Amino acid sequence: MIIKQFSGYELTKAQPNTSEDYFNRSEVTYITNGEERTLHVLYVRYFEEQLQQFTPFAGNPVFQIENEDIAFKDIAALACLLHDPEMISRKRVYINTTEELAPYFEVHAVERLKEIAAECRKNGGVLVKEENKTA
Numbered sequence: 001m002i003i004k005q006f007s008g009y010e011l012t013k014a015q016p017n018t019s020e021d022y023f024n025r026s027e028v029t030y031i032t033n034g035e036e037r038t039l040h041v042l043y044v045r046y047f048e049e050q051l052q053q054f055t056p057f058a059g060n061p062v063f064q065i066e067n068e069d070i071a072f073k074d075i076a077a078l079a080c081l082l083h084d085p086e087m088i089s090r091k092r093v094y095i096n097t098t099e100e101l102a103p104y105f106e107v108h109a110v111e112r113l114k115e116i117a118a119e120c121r122k123n124g125g126v127l128v129k130e131e132n133k134t135a
Contacts, residue, residue, distance in 0.1 A: 001030050001031065001032045001088070001127070001128050001129075002030060002031040002032075002125050002126065002127050002128070003028065003029075003030045003078065003081075003116060003120050003125060003126050003128055004029045004030060004031065004036070004120075004124075004125045005028070005029050005120065005124075005125075006026070006027065006028040006029070006074060006075060006077060006078040006117065006120065007026075007027055007074055008024060008025065008026040008027065008071060008072070008073025008074040008075070008076060008077070009024065009025055009073065010023075010024050010045065010073070011023045011024065011025060022044060022045055022046070023042055023043065023044060023045055024042070024043060024044075024045045024048070024073040024076075025040055025041070025042050025073070026040075026041045026043070026073050026074065026075070026076035026077035026078075026080075027039065027040050027041070027077050028077040028078045028080075028081050030081065032088055037088075037091070038091070039077050039080065039081055039087055039090060039091065039092075039093065040077065040091065040092045040093070041076050041077040041080050041092075041093045041094075041095060042092070042093070042094045042095070043076060043094070043095040043096070043101060044095075044096060047072075047095075047098055047101060048060055048071075048072050048073070050098055051072060053098065054098045054099075054101060054102035054105065055072075055102070055105035055110075056105070056107045056110050057072065057105070057110075060072055062075065063114055063117075065117060065118045065121045065122070066118075066121070066122070068121065070117060075113060075117055076101075076104070077093075078113065078116070078117060079104040079105055079109070079113050080093060080104050082109070082112065082113060082116065082128070083103065083104045083106075083109060084104075116128060
């Protein structure tokens with residue numbers, strides 16, 4: 001799998017009676033089996049205020065790559081894709097509890113996430129070996 005890019009953004013209200021402004025969307029674009037795909041992860045923005053409770057991050061930005069601040073929303077979808085090979089078959093994921101989000105940011109996975117993010121930003125993409133996780 002080739003990770004091409006990752007990013008995140010805060011949703012804004014499309015209409016006055018909607019609740020989009022409570023959510024963030026994270027995206028990762030990748031190529032697998034010769035097909036370009038994008039995974040969209042939607043989660044409650046409030047989770048970013050609770051990062052220390054379920055991730056090893058102290059707050060936003062979560063880290064820097066060559067003086068560029070990387071926010072949690074930028075890497076959430078990337079973390080999901082790297083952690084769970086089943087995400088390759090998904091287009092959209094909605095995460096509505098910190099318990100659902102926490103496994104993607106386990107301490108041992110964060111260093112790998114940082115390395116892949118840095119290489120992707122530096123080279124405009126990175127080849128990632130797909131791991132088969134069996135429980």
